[in-house]
Amino acid sequence: MADEKKKKLPPKAQAYQALQDKKEEKRPIVKNCMMAFLVGGTICFIGQIIMTFYIHFFPFTEQTAGNPTTATLIFLTMLATGFGYYDRLGQFAGAGSAVPVTGFGNAVISAAIEHRTEGYIIGVGTNMFKVAGPVIVYGVFSAFIVALIKTILTQWGGM
Amino acid sequence: MNMTFFQKFFLFFSLAIVCAGCGTDETMESQSSLDINPLSAKPSLFDQSPSNMAKESLMEYEEITGIKAVNSDKEMIIAVQIKHMKRFFMAKHRKAWQKEMEKQFPGWKVELSTDRKIYLELDKLEEKINKDTLSKDELKKEMKHIIKLSKEQT
Amino acid sequence: MLQGKQTWIFQNHPVIISTGTVGGPYEAEGKIRKSFDILHDDLWLQQESFEKAQQVMLEEAAQIAIKKSPIQKEQVEFFISGDLINQITPTTFAARTIGVPYFGLFSACATSMESLALAAAIINADGANYILSGVASHNSATEKQFRYPTEYGGQKPPTAQWTVTGAGCALVAKTGTGPVITSATIGKVVDMGMKDPFNMGGAMAPAAVDTIETHLKERGVDHTYYDLIITGDLARVGHEISKELLHKRGIDIPEEKYVDCGIEIYQEDQQVLAGGSGTACSAVVTYGHFLKQMEEGKLSRILVVATGSLQSPLSVNQGDSIPCIAHAVSIEAGSDVT
């Protein structure tokens, strides 16, 4: 796919990009994946601790404990983001800190904090979902499609 | 600084994984013995022998590691814990067992749950029954509460 | 004045009579921290926003440059400057404070040398006696403008660069003592179809090489004429590539005579990935570090090639490649020229 695009470039640019690719510092994929696994796993581990805590000491079942767990994790993310730790964690954890719901929280909270200088309505209000917006938009849209297909199959197809 | 921090982090988590691994083995062992206590008969309460019967028939399944069950006159709640590796198919098992229990106790309202919370609640309730600190009404109320809990979605 | 197609030779010898450099907290831990006039330990500079902090740094750098010179602020005829933020507003607000007729420029990180070249050209043509040229950039303001919110935990690849927080100003005069601006080469936009905004060094290297080659050819000198050829902010990735490209074109500059401001500014262990970047990068390193060395007699002829990647977040999102530019200015010790 990328090669096809490159073919449209003038030969000089193609030659340069080939050279560039050779010289470019490669991403340390193995180390990155290892860190993502450890950090991501740890965040989920902490999530499980919180979840178990809610199951044991509050009237939540395994089914319902997920929501308060998410909220708690996002609260912790707010603190980590506000005190300036989450972006540093992100630099070495990569997807490990971006993929858990804390990463979603961080995207929303960091944008909110960042744009407070533009005021609370325009700055915070409109920019809050600047980074995390696509997750909601395409999450909802794809869920709609999936649920629609499934409903049609089970309700009418199953009839 | 980067490297040392990375190393420290790595060391810490390697340890954490090892610890988690060790913890796993222990729980595996403890799970191999079934967690079932038959309820003693209390003249002041409903007869708990249907619950004991349910426990005995569910004991046959090797997936199950623990069963708690309590009943009133026409209602029964059962909570089971199953082997961790079988949790993938937990929903399927739950449905099958629910059906089986309904068959075994026709005319009863049977509620079978695999939820840890329900299991913990029933455990507490069983203890109270064994200590004979409950009245019939209180037991009914407690059971109603647990059923409500198990019906909650999300 | 024009020699060849892109090069100006300044026969009237415009002089840099003074400079002012300001750095942020991260620069205060860097390799050349001793050459800054002011170092701030607060990224906000007690301002309400990062953009205002950038404005204040530029104002400070201008003030220092004027204070170190024998002239008064009222004698400055023009102020030439630019930055990276939306419609270069921080610079404009600084120009409002300075209160001098103002040219606003945008050539991304090449703005530093563009403003110096224009200042020299105007003075050389008797268009002014004193011109203040300078640039500023702020790490957090630039991150917010071009990438993600500063607190967002996105992982940057090793090719990414760290925008310098700082400002550098040079006061250029018709007469006076100081290093002389002898020539300048205005670069063409070079686009090799690179699209990764996290690898600007790789995108900008061809532009730098193009300008260096043109400059040497049009000025009719060999690279040995210069004690040092300094690229703006190619950083580790781009600098390596530019060496290779220069080698292919038959220009073999020895390792120690070809440096990059983005590499010079920070320590090895500072986490800046490939190195520094930003409008202020070439300005603070040149005006602070290298001109000081020239003053001490360690250098007598340098060529500064500031490089700029001219993308905007909009153009990147629309799938356009990154157009790049490089402007070169040669600075020679005053005693050598006259």
Added chain:
Amino acid sequence: MIFFWAFVVGGIICVIGQLMFDVFKLSPAHTLTILVVFGAILDGLGLYEPLIDFAGAGATVPITSFGNALVHGALQEADKHGIIGVVTGMFEVTSAGISAAIIFGVIGSLLFKPKG
């Protein structure tokens, strides 16, 4: 046991995300969006709930569970109210993540300044 699997499954989902970052050079926004869509599809196929049963927070904490929860809410509502429920039930289950992010986002912006 559940703690161990939460760690492993959560970690693996993050590694998938990391590979999307590094091998396919996708931006975080693209990666997370794809993962959410992936979660929605998995739930449509009835595979995500067993994963939650098995790994607990290892499956509910990664962003994939967001897609799963959206589909789940839609299906639950569709069960009760027919096809209209697909639209109305969407946020029934997921509200916690979004509302917590909004609430703590606003509180965060009141309390904190970016550190840079």
